Amino acid sequence: MRVEDPRLVTGAGRFAADWNLPGQLHAHFVRSDRAHAEIVSLETGAARKHPGVRAIFTGADAVRAGYTKPMHTLAFPGKGGMQTRAPERPALAHGKVRFVGEALAMVVADTAAAAQDAAELIEVQYRELAPVIAPEQALASGAPQLHESVPGNLSLEAEAGDAAAVEAAFARAAHVTRLKVEVTRVAPNPMEPRACLVAHEPQDDSYTFHVCMQGVTTLRRQMSVYTGVAEDRMRFVAHDVGGGFGQRTPAYPEYCALMLAAKDTGRPVKWVSTRSEGIACDTHGRANIIDGALALDRDGRFLGMRLDWVNDMGSYLSPASQGHVRNTSTCMTGVYRIPALYASYRVALTNTNPVSAYRGAGRPDVAYAIERLVSRAAAELGIDTAELRRRNFIPPEAFPYKTPTGSTYEYADLPGVLEKALKLADWRGYPKRRARSEKTGKLRGIGIATVIENTGAGQAAKDEVELELDARGHVTVHTVSKSQGHGHETTLAMIVADALGIPRERVAVRQCGEDRQHRLQGNHTGGSRSTVGAGSVCHIAARKLIEHCRGLAALELGVEPSQVDYAKGAFRSRESKRAVKLGELAGTGPVSVVGEGKFGSTFPNGCHIAEVEIDPGTGAAQIASYCAVDDIGTVINHAIVEGQLHGGVVMGAGQIFGEHVVYDLESGQLMTGSFMDYCMPRAGMVRAIRGAEHPTPSKVSPLGVKGVGESGCTGSLPALANAVADALRPLGVAHLDMPLTPAKIWHAVRDARKGGN
Amino acid sequence: MAKVTIKVNGKNQTRNVEDRTLLADFLRDELGLTGTHVGCDTSQCGCCTVHVNGRAVKSCSMLAVQANGAQVLTIEGLAKNGKLHPVQRAFSECHGLQCGFCTPGMIMATVGLLKDKPNPSEDDIIHGLEGNLCRCTGYINIVKAVKMGAKLMRGKGKRR
Numbered sequence: 001m002r003v004e005d006p007r008l009v010t011g012a013g014r015f016a017a018d019w020n021l022p023g024q025l026h027a028h029f030v031r032s033d034r035a036h037a038e039i040v041s042l043e044t045g046a047a048r049k050h051p052g053v054r055a056i057f058t059g060a061d062a063v064r065a066g067y068t069k070p071m072h073t074l075a076f077p078g079k080g081g082m083q084t085r086a087p088e089r090p091a092l093a094h095g096k097v098r099f100v101g102e103a104l105a106m107v108v109a110d111t112a113a114a115a116q117d118a119a120e121l122i123e124v125q126y127r128e129l130a131p132v133i134a135p136e137q138a139l140a141s142g143a144p145q146l147h148e149s150v151p152g153n154l155s156l157e158a159e160a161g162d163a164a165a166v167e168a169a170f171a172r173a174a175h176v177t178r179l180k181v182e183v184t185r186v187a188p189n190p191m192e193p194r195a196c197l198v199a200h201e202p203q204d205d206s207y208t209f210h211v212c213m214q215g216v217t218t219l220r221r222q223m224s225v226y227t228g229v230a231e232d233r234m235r236f237v238a239h240d241v242g243g244g245f246g247q248r249t250p251a252y253p254e255y256c257a258l259m260l261a262a263k264d265t266g267r268p269v270k271w272v273s274t275r276s277e278g279i280a281c282d283t284h285g286r287a288n289i290i291d292g293a294l295a296l297d298r299d300g301r302f303l304g305m306r307l308d309w310v311n312d313m314g315s316y317l318s319p320a321s322q323g324h325v326r327n328t329s330t331c332m333t334g335v336y337r338i339p340a341l342y343a344s345y346r347v348a349l350t351n352t353n354p355v356s357a358y359r360g361a362g363r364p365d366v367a368y369a370i371e372r373l374v375s376r377a378a379a380e381l382g383i384d385t386a387e388l389r390r391r392n393f394i395p396p397e398a399f400p401y402k403t404p405t406g407s408t409y410e411y412a413d414l415p416g417v418l419e420k421a422l423k424l425a426d427w428r429g430y431p432k433r434r435a436r437s438e439k440t441g442k443l444r445g446i447g448i449a450t451v452i453e454n455t456g457a458g459q460a461a462k463d464e465v466e467l468e469l470d471a472r473g474h475v476t477v478h479t480v481s482k483s484q485g486h487g488h489e490t491t492l493a494m495i496v497a498d499a500l501g502i503p504r505e506r507v508a509v510r511q512c513g514e515d516r517q518h519r520l521q522g523n524h525t526g527g528s529r530s531t532v533g534a535g536s537v538c539h540i541a542a543r544k545l546i547e548h549c550r551g552l553a554a555l556e557l558g559v560e561p562s563q564v565d566y567a568k569g570a571f572r573s574r575e576s577k578r579a580v581k582l583g584e585l586a587g588t589g590p591v592s593v594v595g596e597g598k599f600g601s602t603f604p605n606g607c608h609i610a611e612v613e614i615d616p617g618t619g620a621a622q623i624a625s626y627c628a629v630d631d632i633g634t635v636i637n638h639a640i641v642e643g644q645l646h647g648g649v650v651m652g653a654g655q656i657f658g659e660h661v662v663y664d665l666e667s668g669q670l671m672t673g674s675f676m677d678y679c680m681p682r683a684g685m686v687r688a689i690r691g692a693e694h695p696t697p698s699k700v701s702p703l704g705v706k707g708v709g710e711s712g713c714t715g716s717l718p719a720l721a722n723a724v725a726d727a728l729r730p731l732g733v734a735h736l737d738m739p740l741t742p743a744k745i746w747h748a749v750r751d752a753r754k755g756g757n
Numbered sequence: 758m759a760k761v762t763i764k765v766n767g768k769n770q771t772r773n774v775e776d777r778t779l780l781a782d783f784l785r786d787e788l789g790l791t792g793t794h795v796g797c798d799t800s801q802c803g804c805c806t807v808h809v810n811g812r813a814v815k816s817c818s819m820l821a822v823q824a825n826g827a828q829v830l831t832i833e834g835l836a837k838n839g840k841l842h843p844v845q846r847a848f849s850e851c852h853g854l855q856c857g858f859c860t861p862g863m864i865m866a867t868v869g870l871l872k873d874k875p876n877p878s879e880d881d882i883i884h885g886l887e888g889n890l891c892r893c894t895g896y897i898n899i900v901k902a903v904k905m906g907a908k909l910m911r912g913k914g915k916r917r
Contacts, residue, residue, distance in 0.1 A: 005849040008857030009841065011792015011832035015858060018791035113775065191796045191804060191858040191892050242794075242858030243892050275797035485856025485893045639852045643894060647855065650895030675801035675890070683896040684883035712895075 035668020192242020215524025285358020445727025455707025528707025541595025648712015
């Protein structure tokens with residue numbers, strides 16, 4: 001049982017929408033129903049007169065306040081030194097709207113219902129402009145322009161690797177495999193809709209936010225950049241957070257607009273998003289088109305790979321926009337020794353909702369592109385897909401391995417992971433299972449993916465954790481990381497309890513506490529980094545607490561510190577056999593230490609093998625078996641880690657088989673704007689996952705841990721797609737892009753059979 | 758406005774509410790029972806599942822006035838005298854929750870399901886939870902938790 005569980009299973013959890021403050025008002029946003037239009041007029045008179053309405057804010061208010069420049073992180077030079085063109089985004093749209101769902105006015109009233117009623121009285125006159133939805137079309141000449149400051153809708157052109165080396169590799173290749181894939185735009189959809197309650201304190205002109213977040217430091221900095229309000233004048237309160245997956249990281253314009261309202265009305269102002277609003281305007285994920293080519297020699301050894309990316313960022317750059325360029329070049333070589341690599345990136349703006357980090361933030365995308373290419377190459381060359389991988393793995397003795405795109409992989413036992421997975425999945429027995437499926441009229445396919453990803457490194461200067469020992473011998477752990485379901489209160493407590501040799505029940509974890517959030521540095525929880533960062537520092541801080549207390553104990557016992565041994569919550573003098581307990585050292589007041597550390601990337605890796613069975617009559621694909629062997633370093637809590645893998649695998653399965661944010665290509669209308677149309681994975685999608693750990697401890701962390709939060713979907717996206725491709729290959733189906741819906745598969749099977757006839 | 762009296766977790770609650778007030782909002786905003794969560798606006802997610810007169814109901818799909826005179830059980834009323842309901846225990850022991858947002862609805866839906874099918878098959882469970890979404894767990898441990906909850910409840914029944 002996790003520490004978090006008792007309150008969460010009894011309804012006593014406290015999520016963002018559960019907070020209320022005396023005298024609070026409620027906000028409702030008026031959102032654009034056009035994808036691209038000039039705002040000709042905004043008539044708010046009738047709404048202002050509606051009973052209960054206190055104030056209405058529009059883009060003019062946002063511009064007046066200067067809330068126009070959100071932070072972005074494409075802050076590195078692009079191709080030929082190109083600087084990112086980052087458009088302004090007033091917290092409420094001003095002059096122009098650029099996607100369906102963009103907030104352009106905010107009504108503040110006594111009740112949420114009154115605010116919504118009044119919002120419906122606001123009349124907006126638009127002059128419609130042609131929208132551009134598909135990113136490749138947005139980059140084509142003559143496309144409608146979203147922003148004057150972003151000519152050609154090209155925000156950044158970037159590159160990685162060595163173009164000439166890749167060209168030379170392709171020139172001498174015996175075989176080249178080409179595949180263009182789309183990693184579709186999806187909605188993160190954590191189950192808790194976004195909510196934010198902002199209060200303004202006029203005495204010191206400060207703001208308090210009750211908001212669902214992934215940690216205080218990143219959000220606070222982004223909010224400060226957006227609004228110009230100093231970080232030390234912002235406090236954030238979050239207890240339970242209902243999922244995140246990257247979607248909670250950015251400073252959203254709604255939060256800035258609520259600041260305006262709270263200051264102006266002098267009352268706390270609360271906003272709770274609906275799911276439909278969330279699908280329209282919470283940041284989306286993925287949305288990458290990758291045109292790939294892999295060059296091989298006569299023996300099936302990889303010579304070079306080229307990936308040409310078009311990264312759809314939506315209508316504005318989100319604050320976490322860098323991942324789709326940076327993470328994908330860091331891991332571009334995958335798990336293979338590929339001597340020559342080159343990637344080009346064109347970051348496009350379209351009349352759609354902004355795209356940001358989503359579980360993996362580019363890592364699953366690049367793994368998908370590579371693993372699809374490798375499996376396709378194996379099929380083209382008639383080599384077993386596992387054997388082609390084995391032949392090209394970075395061998396264990398080559399680590400630490402410097403990749404051609406400049407990152408250094410710490411270590412991986414790729415052959416070990418592969419062999420364990422092949423055994424677990426009964427790779428050899430597959431032909432029999434395929435024959436059995438064929439007898440019942442089903443198409444069966446097997447798919448494999450061997451993947452690696454960079455996790456753990458954060459942007460903060462360091463991670464800090466404070467441990468506070470009290471007179472009862474209990475320890476409070478203060479961290480600025482924030483669980484969104486990860487179970488920090490359990491895992492971090494286990495780490496500290498283990499280091500101190502005391503029962504876990506004596507350790508309590510406080511995340512982003514109001515009294516610590518401005519004192520402690522550290523990273524937010526994202527990028528699978530919290531056990532690597534905050535977790536490692538918990539261990540370091542516990543060691544530091546022991547050393548600090550050893551001195552105090554020595555004084556107490558009247559001996560030299562070197563004469564004092566520590567074990568299980570007590571110090572003992574070697575000579576006198578006298579002992580003093582931890583709690584006794586805090587008798588006159590709490591004893592506090594701050595531990596710190598700065599950690600580079602860890603490289604979890606794994607092999608996932610999936611089998612699917614397709615009913616050609618309906619096109620429906622069932623996941624017949626799923627095996628995952630992962631090297632995620634030392635494991636602190638096996639149940640929590642397994643839960644992360646389950647969730648990640650199924651999230652990937654959701655994207656492969658159903659999830660897709662669809663905009664009408666002509667009108668830019670959102671076609672999947674609620675759970676009626678957006679296909680979320682349900683119970684039974686993946687019935688079971690046979691998993692095994694293959695740990696090689698990381699030396700980056702004193703605990704030996706590696707990140708785990710994103711591994712599941714990094715493996716499952718390519719493994720599942722490869723399985724479907726394998727099932728359909730005998731029919732001559734060359735390629736299908738996700739989502740592999742029954743309709744898409746049914747049409748492909750039918751067309752292939754027609755062609756065959 | 759309408760006056761409603763609803764027996765919630767064994768206690769009569771009388772309030773004047775707007776006609777359009779949803780039962781979910783009544784529970785959360787009027788009674789402060791924030792364990793009932795609202796995760797969507799199209800009655801797909803099931804986060805708001807409660808029991809009305811003993812049946813699992815999505816409280817976002819019912820008006821408070823429709824529940825006038827009814828008995829409502831929410832997640833807050835499920836544990837008795839500080840002792841977790843077997844399904845609550847099973848969700849925790851099987852790690853059938855991560856963020857916990859869908860959990861109250863999942864648990865109330867499960868308790869409802871087990872009333873109809875005390876010994877459900879895996880297909881029964883998957884079908885029974887079709888109206889409840891979870892984004893964290895991948896459902897595998899939730900299905901395990903339902904099986905364990907059923908087992909615990911059957912065991913308890915025998916002892917009586």
